[in-house]
Amino acid sequence: MFFDTHTHVNVEAFELDLEETLQRANENGVTHFAVVGFDTPTIQKSLELSALHDNIYSIIGWHPTEAGVYTKAIEEKLQQQLxxxxxxxxxxxxLDYHWMTSPKDVQEKVFRRQIAISREHCLPISIHTREAMEDTYRILKSEMFYGGIMHSFSGTVEDMYRFLDLGMHISLSGVVTFKKAVDLHDVAKKVPLDRLLIETDAPYLAPVPFRGKRNEPSYVRFVAEKIAELRECSIQEIAEATMKNAKELFKLR
Known part of the structure; x- marks a missing residue:
């Protein structure tokens, strides 16, 4: 049984076949989903889905590419939704320095503000970092928070150990199945089993053999299979450990 700890089935790519997508996931052993909302419409859709399905949970917040439009009204609404x-x-x-839709100082301000909000609500945080590993580490090291996830981790083993020291979990996505992702292969081998999570980030980052196509939660199995191959263990061991880790981090029974 698998827990897809980061999926975006709340976006337009799944508008026409959402129920079929969830059914395929269940048929492939995906029993739990964390649906991530990152702006006003996707946050609302995530909350609607988690209200309708017992096995769907919501992760909601304001994505760094949207930092430039973060306002007091948005924050007040987010506080209510949390x-x-x-x-x-x-x-x-x-932080996202690839798209740079907002200046670095604006991204950092919104990032730090939301970490503070997570403390108020005693919630863990899910981190997006793209071409901003050092600044992400610097900020997290200077803040207090209730644990969290390095979502779709893309760093080296050295980066991994630094974030583990801050209390973070390492979540691996379909990228770990890519042939040239040698740093991530090393991470998958060395991350402590009790700090490992798996995800799809669907509809993005589809694993081999679906690379380049729309990703979906049922494909999280291929992430688990690759990690098991790299660690020379059973897929059941990966499934059980990552399920346990997710439930403990999210405070689920």
Whole structure:
């Protein structure tokens, strides 16, 4: 049984076949989902889905590419939404220096503000970092928070150990199945089993053999299979460990 700890089935790519997508996931052993909302419409859709499905949970927050439009009104609304009992983390938040839709100082301000909000609500955080590993580490090291996830981790083993020291979990996506992702292969071998999570980031980052196509939660199995291959263990061991880790981090029974 698998827990897809980061999926975006709340976006337009799944508008026409969402129920079929969820059914395929269940048929492939995906029993739990964390649906991530990152702006006003996707946050609302995430909350709607988690209200409708017992096995869907919400992670909601303001994405760094949207930092430039973060306002007091948005924050007040987010504060209200975080009270929802199906919300298990605040995210995805962080820094994105690839798209640079907002200046670095604006991204950092919104990032730090949301970390503070996560403390108020005693929620873990889900971190997006793209071409901003050092600044992400610097900020997290200087803040207090209730644990969290390095979503779709893309760093080296050395980066991994630094974030583990801050209390973070390492979440691996379909990228770990890519032939040239040698740093991630090393991470998959060395990350402590009790700090490992798996995800799809669907509809993005589809694993081999679906690379380049729309990703979906049922494909999280291929992430688990690759990690098991690299660690020379059973897929059941990966499934059980990552399920346990997710439930403990999200405070689920």
């Amino acid at each position: 009270i929802d009992k199906k919300v298990v983390a605040l995210g995805e938040i962080g």
